[in-house]
Amino acid sequence: MSLTSTSAVDPAVRFEPALMRRKLSGTVFYGLCVMAVGILLLALVMLLADVLVRGLPWLDWDFMTGGPSRRPANAGILPALVGSLMVGIIVGVVTFPVGIAAAIYLNEYASDSWVNRVLQTNISNLAGVPSIIYGILGLAVFVRLMELGSTILSAGLTLTLLILPVVIIASIEALRAVPNAQREGAYALGATRWQMVRGSVLPAASPGIMTGIILAMARAIGEAAPLILIGAFAFVTFLPNPFTGSYTVLPIQIYDWARRPQDDFAGIAAAAIIVILVLMLVLNALALILRARLSRHIQW
Amino acid sequence: MTSVPVPLTRRRPRSERVIETLLFLSAALGVLTTAGIVLVLVFQTLEFFQVVSPVEFFTGTRWSAGIRPYAWGVLPLVSGTILVATIAMIVAVPVGLLAAVLLSDYASPRVRATVKPLLETIAGIPTIVLGFFAVNFLAPQVLIPILGKQNIGTFSALSGGIIVGLLVTPLIASISDDAMRAVPRGMREGAYAMGATKFEVIRKVVFPAAISGIMASIILAASRAIGETMIVSLAVGDKPQLTFDPTESVQTMTAFIAQIAIGETAQGSVQFKALFAVAATLLVFTLVLNLLSGWVVRRFRTEY
Structure with missing residues (x-):
């Protein structure tokens, strides 16, 4: 052209x-x-x-209330389900105070010193460590060193270490979202730092923190890799005791069934998957409801 | 670090100091965790190296922990891990980035509010469930019919890799979406004022401006893919071999750790010590990727 x-x-x-x-x-x-x-x-x-x-x-009442069996038709998941719930409760109970305390320290107390920078960097790096490595740590520290054995307690503590960084990071986000005017208002009324945190910042940040903890509990319940090392691979036909004796959890039970070549085992594995997905759904819904309820009175 | 106001008075009652100490100890638990991980892995790995020479471990091309003659060359496990992670990233990077663009620049707020949580649901599914899906659906009902029974089996790096990709895609989509949404509106409007089409604005303005967040999300996803255990130990198989053929069954570092832990391996045996050496290698891989991601964010970040 x-x-x-x-x-x-x-x-x-x-x-x-x-x-x-x-x-x-x-x-x-x-x-x-x-x-x-x-x-x-x-x-x-x-x-x-x-x-x-x-x-x-495969999903019927007998499946929900039965124990494991060598024959798929007779197998059930009650011991695994109870094991998972106990692990989840231990994780929640330990994570709640420790996670919130760590987040409060890092966001409300820590000055810009090298010690605090190390703490902060360390937590974000821990969040990137593969979960199976936490299993190795749990095996060495909880099972062997502290002699807690391959129990639900060891499993719960191991998973707590795994999800703590996630909870701390989420809680710091929630604390950051609280406007500084809240803090200044509390100081103006003569509050000490802890009174300010407890009376003013923490209630305002609680919806975000609680959501973070519940979602982390859901993650812990779905996690299988670290528990392979904490001896969750047991054939347990009775309801477990959290402090002594062997146990198993839902994801490990699913893994055990999914590895077998027979079709029927795939069927009961799928049935157990439905149960664990429903459990996650319930926890997620709980997080949403709690968030809505707690944030009802918060207005800036 | 923090920008919160501090009390004007320096006087602190003893109770306040006790509380501050308790809070500090909680935050320091993370350092203890790190120290614990490093100490356990270093000591046990050193014990392993008293039985097997580091030279054989790092340069050997054969790994056999179950069948005599034993061989302790970690390269097949490393190649298996890299193969699965590469397949995962080939799936996750394009799908994740396209999904991120849809969420950040095309979707209406209502669509975004529905689709983003749905995508994040995928990342929240227990990985054992995804592994089950790989073995019972993807391999027998998709891959084998397409590629043929003689070319691919139930267990393959391809099937595991695709599902690991599915797992990490929402991570890329979610973080990249946040990064692209953080690009100021004014930059987009400036480009529109020059007559650029929407695609050109995304490609030449939004994408380059968000590149630090996007790259960080990809590196984090790769790190997640390398550390993933349950999907690979179900779907990829347990055949350590030095190959880059995606239709082969291989073994990853994480799958080896799981295999030893499940089996009735005596805790003082070479096999059990090898578990720690492999775990240490795995940790180094993920640590390097995590540090890299932090560096990328700092190096390429642009403030607007």
């Missing part, structure tokens, strides 16, 4: 083909974006459908 001919053409027409092409590539890109999200949601739906189709026929 020569110079004279281009200048003669109306600019709107001259840009038309290029603009069409640019808009077309935009549309193609948008299509790709929709496809990406579509693939993810499709995978989620397929997963749920596959688990439901396989598992629902």
Whole structure:
């Protein structure tokens, strides 16, 4: 195309083909974006459908109240379910004070010294350590050194160490969201630092903190890798004692069944998966409800 | 570090000091955890190296912990780990970034409020469930029909890798979405005023401006993929071999640790000591990636 001919053409027409092409590539890109999200949601739906189709026929009262068995038709998950709930409770009970205390220290007390910077960096690095490594730590410290044995207590404490960094990071976020005017108001009334934290900042941050703790408990209940090292691989037909004796938990029970080649074991594994997913759903709903209730009175 | 106001008075009752000490100890528990992990791994790894030479461990190309003659070359486990993580990232990076763009720049607030939690649900599914899905659905009903029975088995790096990718995709999508949304509106509007189309704004303005967050999310996802245990020990198999063929069954570092821990391995045996040496290697891999991600954020961050 020569110079004279281009200048003669109306600019709107001259840009038309290029603009069409640019808009077309935009549309193609948008299509790709929709496809990406579509693939993810499709995978989620397929997963749920596959688990439901396989598992629902096996899910009955006997399954919920029975113990493990070498024959799939007789197998149940009660010991594993109780084990998981006990582990979850231990995690919640220990994480609640320690996680909140650590977050309060890091956000409300820590001055900008090297010690505090080390603490902070350390916690974010811990959040990136693979979960199975925590199992090795738990095996060395809780099972052997403190001689707690391969028990639910050891499992709970190990998972507590695993989720503490996540809880602390979430709690710090919640504390950060509290406006400084709240703190200044408390000081103006003559509060000491702890009175300020307890009376003013902590109540305001509690919805975020509680949500973080419950979601972390859900994560702990779904976690299997560290517990392989804490001896959760037991054939337990009785209800476990949290402080002595062997135990198993839902994810490990699922793992045990899923590894067997027979189709029936895949069926009961799927049924156990339905149970654990429902458990997670309940915990997530609980977190939402609690958040809504706690934040009802908070207004800045 | 903190920007919260401090009390003007320096006087502190004893009770306040006790409380502050307790709070400090809670925060310091993390340091104890780190120290515990490092000490346990270092001591046990040193014990392992008294039986097996470090040279054989780091350069050997054969790993056999179960069948005599034993061989302790960690490279097959490392290659298995890298193979699975690479497949995972090939799935997760494009899908995660495209999903992030949809959430940050195309979706209406209502769509975003529904889709983002749904995607994050995937990351919240227990990984054992995802592993079950790989073995019972992806391999037998998708991969084997497509690739053929003679080319791929129930256990393969491909099947495990795709599902690990599915697990870490929401991580990339979520963090990258946050990073792209943090790009100020004015920069987008400036580009629109120059006549750019929406795709051009995303590609040439939003994406480069958010690159530090995006890269950090990808590195974190890679670190998660390397440390993932349950999916790989179910779906990838337990055949340590030095190969980069995705249709083969391999063994990752995490799957080896799980295998030894499940089995009736005596705690003083070489196999059990090898578990710690492999765990130490794994920790070094993830630690390097995590430090790298922090460095990328600091190095490439631009403030607006």
